[in-house]
Amino acid sequence: MTDRLAGKAALVTGASSGTGRAIALTFAEEGASVTVADVRRDPREGGTPTDELIEESGGDGQFVETDVSDVDALQTAIDETVSAFGSLDVMVNNAGVFPGLQPISEVDEEDYEWLMNINLKGVVFGSKLAAEVMREQGDGGAIVNLSSIAGLNGFTDSSLYCASKGGVANLTRELALELGPDGIRVNAINPGVIETAMTTEDEEVAGTMLEEIPLRRDGRPEDVADVALFLASDESAYVSGHNLVVDGGLTAGV
Numbered sequence: 001m002t003d004r005l006a007g008k009a010a011l012v013t014g015a016s017s018g019t020g021r022a023i024a025l026t027f028a029e030e031g032a033s034v035t036v037a038d039v040r041r042d043p044r045e046g047g048t049p050t051d052e053l054i055e056e057s058g059g060d061g062q063f064v065e066t067d068v069s070d071v072d073a074l075q076t077a078i079d080e081t082v083s084a085f086g087s088l089d090v091m092v093n094n095a096g097v098f099p100g101l102q103p104i105s106e107v108d109e110e111d112y113e114w115l116m117n118i119n120l121k122g123v124v125f126g127s128k129l130a131a132e133v134m135r136e137q138g139d140g141g142a143i144v145n146l147s148s149i150a151g152l153n154g155f156t157d158s159s160l161y162c163a164s165k166g167g168v169a170n171l172t173r174e175l176a177l178e179l180g181p182d183g184i185r186v187n188a189i190n191p192g193v194i195e196t197a198m199t200t201e202d203e204e205v206a207g208t209m210l211e212e213i214p215l216r217r218d219g220r221p222e223d224v225a226d227v228a229l230f231l232a233s234d235e236s237a238y239v240s241g242h243n244l245v246v247d248g249g250l251t252a253g254v
C-alpha cells in the first residue's frame with residue numbers, strides 16, 4: 001500500500017465483477033473508501049463480493065445496488081457515498097455491456113435502447129451528477145470513463161457497442177473542457193481484449209487475437225486498474241480529456 005488515494009472517496013460503477021472489481025480493490029488498497037455500485041453484488045466470475053473483500057482487508061467499502069441506466073439510482077449511489085465517506089472525489093463510470101457480435105441488419109430499437117442506456121446514458125448522467133457534487137465541494141475531482149478501442153476504431157458487427165464507446169470517448173473530451181475550470185479532470189480508458197466474463201462468457205473473444213496483439217497476451221483487469229489508479233490520483237494532475245489505450249499494442253499499427 002502506498003496510499004496514493006488516501007482520504008479520497010471513490011464510486012465505481014459495475015464494480016462487482018471484472019475490471020470494475022479490480023479498480024475498486026486497487027483503489028481501496030491505495031487508501032480510498034469505495035462504493036461498489038452495480039446491479040448485482042455477486043461477481044460474474046464468482047468469489048467474494050467486492051465490498052466484502054475491501055472490508056476484510058481493513059478498508060472502507062460499501063455496496064449500493066445501482067442500475068446506471070436509472071438516473072435516480074445513480075443519484076442515490078452518489079448520495080450514499082457522500083453520506084458514508086464524507087465526499088465524492090473520484091467517479092469511475094465503468095459499468096457496461098457487450099451484446100455479442102450483431103450485424104446492423106439484426107439491430108432493433110430495443111437493442112439500441114438497452115445498450116445505449118447503460119453504456120452511454122449511464123456515463124453521461126454518472127458524470128453530470130458526480131460533477132455537481134465535486135463542484136459543490138470546491139476541491140476538484142477526477143472522473144474516469146471506460147470507453148474501449150471500439151470507441152476509437154470500427155470493429156465489424158459491433159455497431160451499437162462502437163457507437164456507445166465512441167460517444168464515451170468524445171464525451172470525455174467535451175467534459176474536460178466544461179469541468180476543467182473547476183479542477184475536475186475527465187479521462188477515459190480504452191481497453192483492448194481484457195479477460196473478464198464479458199470476453200469469456202458474453203462472447204468468446206478472449207484468446208482469439210493473440211497473434212495480432214504485439215504483447216501476445218490478453219489484458220488482465222489489473223492492467224486496466226493500474227491505469228485507472230494513475231488517472232484518479234494526483235500523479236496525473238495535468239492530464240485531462242485524454243483517451244488512454246490499454247490494448248497490448250493491438251491498435252498501434254492501425
Ligand SMILES: NC(=O)c1ccc[n+]([C@@H]2O[C@H](COP(=O)([O-])OP(=O)(O)OC[C@H]3O[C@@H](n4cnc5c(N)ncnc54)[C@H](O)[C@@H]3O)[C@@H](O)[C@H]2O)c1
Pocket residue numbers: 013014015016017018019020037038039040044066067068069094095096097098118146147148149190191192193194195196197198199
Ligand atoms: N473486457 C473487455 O475486453 C473490455 C474491452 C473494452 C472495454 N471494456 C469495458 O470495460 C467495462 C467493464 O467491463 P468488464 O469486462 O469488466 O465486464 P463484466 O461483464 O465482467 O463486468 C461488468 C459489470 O457491470 C455490471 N453492470 C452491467 N449492467 C449494469 C447496469 N445497468 N448498472 C450497473 N452495473 C451494471 C455487471 O453486473 C458487472 O458486474 C465495460 O464498460 C466494458 O464495455 C471491456
